[in-house]
Amino acid sequence: MSSKKVSSRSWSLATRLTTWYTVASLLLAVFTMGSLYWWLAAYLTQREDRVLIERVQVLRAILRDRPQAILELRQEVDLNSPIHRRDDVQVYVRLLDEHGQPSLTTEGMDALLPPRAFTLVVPVDSQPSHVTDVQSLEGTSYRALAARASVGGSGEKTWLVQAARDREHHKLLLANYRRGLLMMLAITVIACPLVAYFLARRGLQPVREISDTARHIGSATLSARIEAAGYPVELGTLADTFNAMLDRLEDSFRRISQFSADIAHELRTPIHNLRGEAEVTLSRARSIDEYKEALTSCLEETVRLSDLIGRLLFLARAENPGTQLERENVNLTEELAAVREYYANAASEAGVALSTAAGGDVVVAVDRGLLRGAIANLVANSLTHTPPGGSITLAAQVDDGHARIEVCDTGTGIPTQDLPRVFDRFYRADRSRSSQPGNMGLGLAIVKGIVTLHGGQTAIESEVGKGTRVTLTFPMSARPQDRESRRAGPSDMMDHGRVVPIPNMTKK
Ligand SMILES: Nc1ncnc2c1ncn2[C@@H]1O[C@H](COP(=O)(O)OP(=O)(O)O)[C@@H](O)[C@H]1O
Numbered sequence: 001m002s003s004k005k006v007s008s009r010s011w012s013l014a015t016r017l018t019t020w021y022t023v024a025s026l027l028l029a030v031f032t033m034g035s036l037y038w039w040l041a042a043y044l045t046q047r048e049d050r051v052l053i054e055r056v057q058v059l060r061a062i063l064r065d066r067p068q069a070i071l072e073l074r075q076e077v078d079l080n081s082p083i084h085r086r087d088d089v090q091v092y093v094r095l096l097d098e099h100g101q102p103s104l105t106t107e108g109m110d111a112l113l114p115p116r117a118f119t120l121v122v123p124v125d126s127q128p129s130h131v132t133d134v135q136s137l138e139g140t141s142y143r144a145l146a147a148r149a150s151v152g153g154s155g156e157k158t159w160l161v162q163a164a165r166d167r168e169h170h171k172l173l174l175a176n177y178r179r180g181l182l183m184m185l186a187i188t189v190i191a192c193p194l195v196a197y198f199l200a201r202r203g204l205q206p207v208r209e210i211s212d213t214a215r216h217i218g219s220a221t222l223s224a225r226i227e228a229a230g231y232p233v234e235l236g237t238l239a240d241t242f243n244a245m246l247d248r249l250e251d252s253f254r255r256i257s258q259f260s261a262d263i264a265h266e267l268r269t270p271i272h273n274l275r276g277e278a279e280v281t282l283s284r285a286r287s288i289d290e291y292k293e294a295l296t297s298c299l300e301e302t303v304r305l306s307d308l309i310g311r312l313l314f315l316a317r318a319e320n321p322g323t324q325l326e327r328e329n330v331n332l333t334e335e336l337a338a339v340r341e342y343y344a345n346a347a348s349e350a351g352v353a354l355s356t357a358a359g360g361d362v363v364v365a366v367d368r369g370l371l372r373g374a375i376a377n378l379v380a381n382s383l384t385h386t387p388p389g390g391s392i393t394l395a396a397q398v399d400d401g402h403a404r405i406e407v408c409d410t411g412t413g414i415p416t417q418d419l420p421r422v423f424d425r426f427y428r429a430d431r432s433r434s435s436q437p438g439n440m441g442l443g444l445a446i447v448k449g450i451v452t453l454h455g456g457q458t459a460i461e462s463e464v465g466k467g468t469r470v471t472l473t474f475p476m477s478a479r480p481q482d483r484e485s486r487r488a489g490p491s492d493m494m495d496h497g498r499v500v501p502i503p504n505m506t507k508k
Pocket residue numbers: 381382385409411412413414422423427428429430438439440441442443444445468
């Protein structure tokens with residue numbers, strides 16, 4: 001199943017990151033290299049053209065100002081003489097007179113660029129900026145510029161100045177540069193995916209570690225944790241969340257194991273007793289009275305057993321979120337009074353003052369039977385742990401959209417280290433009482449189950465020697481069901497037909 005899951009997924013994250021990174025880097029490299037190449041080519045052309053334009057301007061100036069200075073003109077045209085040669089670049093100039101006959105020509109120019117090769121001509125009064133590409137008779141390429149020049153400045157006589165410049169040198173340079181760029185691009189094409197894959201693998205290492213840990217987690221290895229030190233923030237948070245989840249799982253798991261062990265332990269004692277009783281009784285012939293006594297004792301054990309099973313069943317039900325509550329509008333003040341009445345005898349026998357605090361009516365939609373069960377459990381606890389002369393107070397009030405029930409006593413209190421666990425199943429702060437029937441350590445767990453079912457919350461404060469206060473908070477927003485409201489009364493304490501585990505105080 002897991003292999004199917006993996007195969008139905010698309011690419012791995014590392015592959016995606018590699019692909020994106022490679023594509024992005026290549027695009028960037030191509031763009032950068034292309035721009036550099038374009039810029040260089042444009043720069044070189046501009047430089048070539050400037051040389052031609054300057055040359056034409058110089059010749060125009062000489063023709064205009066000193067048309068008689070033939071020597072000067074010749075020097076300007078004789079560009080291949082050592083005075084003019086620079087950079088290995090060939091520049092040619094030709095002067096054509098007013099009849100179109102070549103007057104002065106740089107040596108070797110006619111064999112490459114005859115006068116007709118210059119098609120575009122700049123007029124006398126225009127700036128010579130129209131440099132064009134031309135092909136020589138040999139097939140090599142040149143930049144060329146032709147411009148009319150006024151002789152003597154009168155404008156009646158014009159000569160034609162033709163200038164051309166060899167491009168091969170620059171073409172070679174650009175070709176070399178292009179080759180270099182292509183080589184770098186090829187290296188980039190090969191290196192990018194490798195680097196990207198390496199980086200992606202490295203970056204995703206923590207993710208792999210997290211998934212490795214997750215894969216190996218089982219009930220026996222719930223204590224495994226991810227070492228998040230050195231992880232980047234995002235993955236550190238993920239690892240911390242994951243570790244926190246494991247903490248909770250481990251805790252729940254430990255509680256469940258403990259719970260199973262406790263159940264077995266709690267069941268063993270009554271069953272042992274039953275068995276021992278039966279074996280002893282059957283070991284020889286007995287009188288009717290002896291059999292009666294044995295059966296009575298067996299019955300007590302079975303009551304204890306069914307009580308325990310009832311509570312466990314209730315807890316299982318309370319933990320199932322699908323459990324239906326029979327909500328009705330319940331006046332909490334009246335309910336507290338009913339519970340007080342129910343426990344009045346037990347309290348006066350124990351020498352403890354049991355009272356309800358005066359206050360207005362608090363009405364909230366809850367399951368009446370379950371609510372009574374919860375309050376009864378709290379009062380029973382207080383009675384068990386409050387010495388004669390002490391007092392127990394029950395109070396209900398509305399507070400910030402919530403209904404609050406408080407059960408306070410002036411009893412022995414609970415040690416601070418036990419407080420966080422008293423709501424756990426089978427947890428008893430004072431183990432010495434564990435042998436007492438009815439004190440199975442399930443009372444507060446049941447209270448919490450009932451309150452949680454109602455969407456409420458439980459809290460406990462206690463100080464050793466001073467007393468304990470348990471607070472149940474219910475949201476007021478819940479609506480009652482369409483159901484005929486039952487009248488409250490102490491006889492309702494055992495909900496008809498439903499298992500509502502209430503401590504049996506008459507046994508105390
Ligand atoms: N009002 C109280 N005063 C002192 N200790 C209490 C009080 N309520 C509960 N406890 C402690 O919390 C433990 C758990 O209570 P509970 O779940 O009702 O179990 P049980 O009453 O069966 O022992 C008790 O064993 C007791 O030690």
